[in-house]
Amino acid sequence: MARKNGYRKAAKRAAHEAEQAAKKNPKVFFAVVAFLLVALLIAGACWYFFIYKRKAKPVQTGELSIHFLELGNKYAGDCTLIKVGDTEVLIDAGSRQGSAATIVPYLRQYCTDGVLEYVIATHADQDHIAAFVGTKDAPGVFESFECKTIIDFPLTDKTTQIYRSYCEKRDAEVAAGAVHYTALQCWNGTDGAQRSYALSEGVSMNILYNYYYEHRSSDENNYSVCTLFTQGTYNYLFTGDLEKEGEEYLVQYNSLPECKLFKGGHHGSRTSSTEKLLSVIRPETVCVCCCAGAPEYTTNPNNMFPTQEMIDRVGKYTDKIYVTSLATNVVISEKSESWEFTSMNGNIVVKSDGIAFTVTGSNNSAVLKDTEWFIKNRTWNGV
Numbered sequence: 001m002a003r004k005n006g007y008r009k010a011a012k013r014a015a016h017e018a019e020q021a022a023k024k025n026p027k028v029f030f031a032v033v034a035f036l037l038v039a040l041l042i043a044g045a046c047w048y049f050f051i052y053k054r055k056a057k058p059v060q061t062g063e064l065s066i067h068f069l070e071l072g073n074k075y076a077g078d079c080t081l082i083k084v085g086d087t088e089v090l091i092d093a094g095s096r097q098g099s100a101a102t103i104v105p106y107l108r109q110y111c112t113d114g115v116l117e118y119v120i121a122t123h124a125d126q127d128h129i130a131a132f133v134g135t136k137d138a139p140g141v142f143e144s145f146e147c148k149t150i151i152d153f154p155l156t157d158k159t160t161q162i163y164r165s166y167c168e169k170r171d172a173e174v175a176a177g178a179v180h181y182t183a184l185q186c187w188n189g190t191d192g193a194q195r196s197y198a199l200s201e202g203v204s205m206n207i208l209y210n211y212y213y214e215h216r217s218s219d220e221n222n223y224s225v226c227t228l229f230t231q232g233t234y235n236y237l238f239t240g241d242l243e244k245e246g247e248e249y250l251v252q253y254n255s256l257p258e259c260k261l262f263k264g265g266h267h268g269s270r271t272s273s274t275e276k277l278l279s280v281i282r283p284e285t286v287c288v289c290c291c292a293g294a295p296e297y298t299t300n301p302n303n304m305f306p307t308q309e310m311i312d313r314v315g316k317y318t319d320k321i322y323v324t325s326l327a328t329n330v331v332i333s334e335k336s337e338s339w340e341f342t343s344m345n346g347n348i349v350v351k352s353d354g355i356a357f358t359v360t361g362s363n364n365s366a367v368l369k370d371t372e373w374f375i376k377n378r379t380w381n382g383v
Helices: 002-024 026-052 097-110 126-133 161-175 183-188 244-253 275-281 308-314 372-377
Strands: 064-068 080-084 087-091 115-121 146-152 179-182 196-200 203-207 227-231 234-238 261-263 285-292 321-332 337-343 348-352 357-361
Touching: 064 097, 080 097, 087 097, 087 196, 097 126, 115 126, 126 161, 146 161, 146 183, 161 179, 179 183, 183 203, 244 275, 275 308, 285 348, 285 357
Parallel strands: 087 115, 115 146, 146 179, 234 261, 261 285, 285 321
Antiparallel strands: 064 080, 064 348, 080 087, 196 203, 203 227, 227 234, 321 337, 348 357
16 A cells, blocks of 8 residues: 555656646757657557558458369460459460360359450460360360450560461450450550459459550560459469560569469569569469470470479479479480370369468379479479
8 A cells, every 4th residue: 555655656746747847848848748749650650551561461352263274285375264253254275276175164164154254365375375266176265155354465476377366266256245455455444444353342353564565575475464363461463474574564663562372474484483573572372384394395404394493583482382284204305305294283273262272283282392293303492
């Protein structure tokens, strides 16, 4: 009791002294009070932006699934289905026209109403557009589904037959009722196009700006349409086959967030997934659409997809790297190369509700560095 009375007396004495000091030097007193208030405000702002906001809890949304498809052959190529509720987004349809026989039945399992709300063709290389066309025996995506909105590349230097066939099939879909925009129209918000599309509550598809939407490049890959999907606080980045120069511009012209998922650039090539981009997006999971170890483009083992250089760069941020397919029975001679294929992870399916996040392969769910192929052909952190 005596101790409490002592505290009360001390508090009263301190209050009395503060009151006397205020009367004697009011300007100094109020200056000190103002300084303390400003300091408190600055401290509060620092706490909010650098501690609380960075540690913001994920927000639960409706379920989203992302499907990285195997394409039914031994070649590298892209085809990604993104399903949000009853809305489907398809990004690319490679790698050959015959891949339509694999892609279309897979899509029908998830797109049960026969309508693809959004279709994106990132660039005009056949390993990204061939199955939009399909074959006589395996009709392509444009013939097999009603496509509501088609978004593709503003520029290309291609004059190939597959590119011309893509344009014919796309234009036929437009004549049947589809809306067609280029990514540049989306970015500029012209002719009814939008920069951002709401797929459901808390989930959006955002068309990013690529410098090569309106400037020529010596590499067709740099014309790729780039998209960012946002689900609550999670972000998923798709850059097609964008190369080093394109990635540098992507970072320069867009405010990119850290990403829960990144589709490895250009099938895991050494000229994509650069440090300039990775240091900004800091991916937690990377999915690579390729046939690991295939001599499709090079006989240099280190440069076969996914390359050692790409793995070294990504490995600074995550070991959660997944790959669709695997080359088998590889034979390289002075005159030719041959190989077959099987599944690595297989069809890779990412599921998230904004909180729970899972990655599952139709063949297995092993991360790349734990696979037999990796142990024989690649190193992790130099080992």
